[in-house]
Amino acid sequence: MTTRAIVRGVGHYLPERIVPNAEFEKTIETSDEWIRSRSGIERRHFVAEGQTTSQIASLAAKAALADAGFAADDIDLIIVATSTPDLTFPSVATMVQAELGMTKGFAFDVQAVCAGFVFALANANALILSGQAKRALVIGAETFSRLMDWNDRSTCVLFGDGAGALVLEAGEGAGTNADRGVLATDLNSDGRHKSILYVDGGTSTGTTGHLRMEGKEVFRHAVEKLAETAHAALDKLGMTGDDVDWIVPHQANIRIIQGTAKRMNVPMERVVVTVQDHGNTSAASIPLALSVGKARGQIKEGDLVVTEAIGGGLAWGSVVLRW
Template sequence: MRRAVIKGVGHYLPERVVPNAEFENTLETSDAWIRSRSGIERRHFAAEGETTSMLATEAARRALAMAGVDASEVDVIVLATSTADLTFPSAATMVQNALGMTNGFAFDVQAVCAGFVYAMANANAIILSGQADRILVIGAETFSRIMDWTDRSTCVLFGDGAGAVLLEAAEGEGTPEDRGILSTDLHSDGRYRDLLYVDGGISTGSSGVLRMQGKEVFRHAVEKLSATAGTALAKAGLAPEDIDWVVPHQANIRIIQPLAEKLGVSMDKVVVTIQEHGNTSAASIPLALSVGVERGQIKPGDLVVSVAIGGGLAWGAAVLRW
């Protein structure tokens, strides 16, 4: 059976580090308040002129380097982002150009914080169909550009960054022991649009800023994430006790901890990076995957479950063996 196997992973973070204390100068907040309500200690912000596609390109280069693959050998780029450089063309084509890749095709996926899971599902389908053998899947965001800096409930939560994986077609036995993506599970429900959105776009003539009903998003998050993880595991013929690592969207430690509890997984088996990066939306899962490998946590043969939920609402899960 044809499988999409991760051959390389990489991430990139802007140089500027913003600790919680920096917000104390402009907002009625504190380092202790932010930590206690989110688990976040610091985040990275892109420099002036540093775009989402630039962050994505650097992460992609590092994933290619780990895999020992040249950009000319890549067939497709799928880039998950809600903060593309321009309305069009896609940020993915900008990455394609920056890498010097003149073959194949590139496109963006927009599912907000669930974007990377959606991108992985699309890339997996392309590989399984035989349309491509190597695909760069990237999550990249510059959410610092869509913040309301007077809203302490949102602007302290988000950061900028990028992560990338290189998927490559390989032959498996068609069993849960195969390496590669074993299953995906995607959902959305537009009835909940107003819980998390940006109040700008083509229809308004401005880029807008992020608006969120945090308590309502939290209410949906744990139940929906645990359910989609269970469904994806069942599709792969696996169960929560088979999990080696949960690599969740890094939205809030108060979501990650009860999610682990509902899955019956110890926090020792959860890759957590939110304290260093904040919520980087579609970039958070590939960032965490790359950091998990760098730390020596995720190893070949490990079963990894990734889950995410974002505006839409859109949510989903991916089960893969490293």
């Protein structure tokens, strides 16, 4: 028998404030049509004053635990993927641990920007397979509205806030592609591309900073690398796009999503798309889309799901799992 990290529950949280594209027309030179045509985004959610990443992460975690039928002390491990922590330290994950009342196990953050959830999921899978943990909460949570330059129309209209969470549990499989759980992962990074997507703040400046992006360059890398990493993970299983029930991609831009699906020979009818409602929520986008996809009745037990994402670093990767 083979140990597998099996999805037992999923949940998400979106802040109450909904910001339609039209709201940006009041402050910068843009329009609803301009934003939709270039990104597919129609609206996004922003956190309230004083609402933190750890708070929204905890709400998503509670929803996932309820979906799984687990209590906090059933969990051994929490990994939070985020680029917008409450504080430099301690980690958001330990704050979530405290909020949940979890008194055992261990918790830490992963920072791979928009690819963060894929990296966190791969790490949780490895820790479960190694026996370090039996049950894990894997969370993506971001408050990107705190990093925006509201005078930069090329970036400030693209991002939103939110959180999503998955509960994984060690289970037994036959060691075949028919097993439920994580089946393959593929992780990559290339630090030479730092300048095309970064935040110009941190300990070197003593400021939080703002997000800076060369959109055309990011787009070019994204379409190429997302398809490559998805194929690399599927190749490990001897599978192709024809075997995939659902692609659940990072929700950054509808044109990137469409381009990646085309390269994988997967029709858009088999792609979970939430970018129109959430914008780019960075590390939160994939778990948000997984939760929404399940709630819509799209993702069902036994479905083969491919997740893939790319973010600053550049960092990119994919996970193939059977729901």
